[in-house]
Amino acid sequence: MNLLTKYLLTKYLKSFIIVFISLELFFVGIDFLQNFRAIPNSANLQLLYLLYNAFFTLTLTLPLSLVFGWILTLIIFVKNNEFVAFLSLGTKPKAIYMPTILTSLALLITLIVLQSTPLAYAYEQKVKIMDGEYFTNTKTDIFLKYDNYFVYFKKLYPLEKRAEEIHIFKIKNEDIVETIVAKKAYFQNNKWYVLDAKVTKKPEVLDWNSSKIVVTDEKFLNTLEGFKPKILDTVYESTSNFSIVDAVYALVLLNSQNVNTQTIRASLYYQLFTPFFILPVIMIIFSFASINSRFFNIGQFSSLSVFFTLTIWGLFFMLHKFSKGGIVIPEIAIILPLLLWFLISYIIFKKRENSY
Template identity: 65%
Template sequence: MSILTKYILKKYLLNFIIVLISLELFFVGIDFLQNFKKLPDSANLQLLYVLYNGFFTLTLALPLSIVFGWIVTLVIFIKNNELVAFNALGSRSKDIYAPVVKISLFLITLLILMQATPLAYSYEQKRKILHNEYFTSTKTDIFLKYNNNYVYFKKLYPLEKKAEGIYIYKIENSDIIQSIVAKNAYFQNNKWYVVDAKVMNKPSNLKLDTAKLEIKYEKFLNTLEGFKPKILDNVYEAKSNFSILDAVSALILLTNQEINTDKIRGALYNQVIVSFFVIPILLLIFAYASLNSRFFNIGKFTSISIFGTLIIWGIFFMLFKFTNGGILIPEISILVPFILWIVGSLVFYKKKINS
């Protein structure tokens, strides 16, 4: 690593950390003050609320801090004529912005990996604390299709990994051939175990003299292999989020069931792809910066850079909400605009650098 790279990274990371902490304290502090009266009296739950809210805010604040930290760094370099010094020493443009782009890619990748963990459910957890539901997570009247089975859960407890009031109907050629009724089921070893089940098999031959309904009782039955309680919970909950791993599992399962997966694909694209929208912004900001502060309006440059970043971020956020609401399919609302943004940014960057 060259001395120039170390110097740029030292300055940039310092500004990035200051901006990130400032945004985190601002958003988390405002939210805490707004909801303080609604929070439980328990200090532990209040601390958990702040921690969950801190990570949820991090998914919004980190991409913005990457850009804002770069803006602050460039402004300092311009005011101190450091960019002129870098060029006088023979440094190319790539030598200046490349370290920042690389560390930004690392930070975004780290954020994506964190969203593959249970921390991805931070917003849901903080909402439960706010509504005194942290220790009681229950969903009722869930009806879903799994392979050739239609399953009804009267109550689902995602955290306890159990369900009550289970009805399972096996379908063959548009006809019910078997029904399973039980009071309880538990999720273990990647399967649902139905306890004390009543199994009724309808005869395939419905002749009056030979046909009879077969009824038997089973101590344990397993079904819905791989269908995790959290996936059931999130598919059922219209506004719930997914971790990346759960989203991939849900996408595979629901695709096999021929169920609409727009919401899950949109969540995956938003978590894995959209955060990289900041990389072209870093290049554009550098391209439109000036080496010399003498004839350069730093105030205008800073204002436009910040305002433009917020507009681009707001557009992608709005498109994700459209997808989550079922208005547009994710490929059109997220992937196509993202590709257009990347291509357009590179065109403007090369045009400005070459001029």
């Protein structure tokens, strides 16, 4: 790393950290003040609420802070005539913006990695704290199809990986051939272990003289391999967010069941690809920055840059909501506009780059 790159990164990271902390404090603080009466009167739960909310807003504040920090850095460079000094010394524009692009890329990848962890469910956790349900995570009356089974859970405890009042119906040739009824079941080793189950089997071929229903009591049996409790929880709640790992798993699972996966695909694409929209934004803002401070209108440049960034972000956020709501398929609502945005940005940047 040469001296110029170190200097550029130092300036940019200082601006980024200032903007990032400011945005986090603003969003978290406003939310805390708005919901203060609904949060339990417990210091531990209030601290957890702040931490969960801080990570939830991270998906918004980090990308925006990367751009706003770059705007602030450019303003400082132009105002102090550092920008024109860099170019006068023979520095190519690419050497100025590439350290910022690579740093932003690394931070966005870090954000995506964090969204592959349980922290992706930060919003759900903070809502549970407000509703007084942080320690009792329960879903009721869940009925779903899995492979050749229809499964009903009276109560599901996703965090504890257990269920109560279970009814499992095995289907063959559109006919029920077996039922499993039990009071309790636990998820371990990627399987559901059913306790004290009553198993009823119906003969496949009905004969008046020999056919009979076989009823047995099983103290312990396993079934529904791979049917994870958290997947059950998030699939059941159509408005739930997914971690990237759970989204991929749910996508594979529901595809095998021929179930509509549009909501999951929309959530997955938004988490994996949409944050990268800021990289073209950074390059376009750089291309429109003035070299000479004498002809540089700081107010106009900063306001237009912020407005431009928020407009692009709002557009992708709106498309995400459309795809998640089932209005437009995710590939057209998210992937296609993102590819077009990169292409259009590249054309604009190349035209502006020739002016340096």
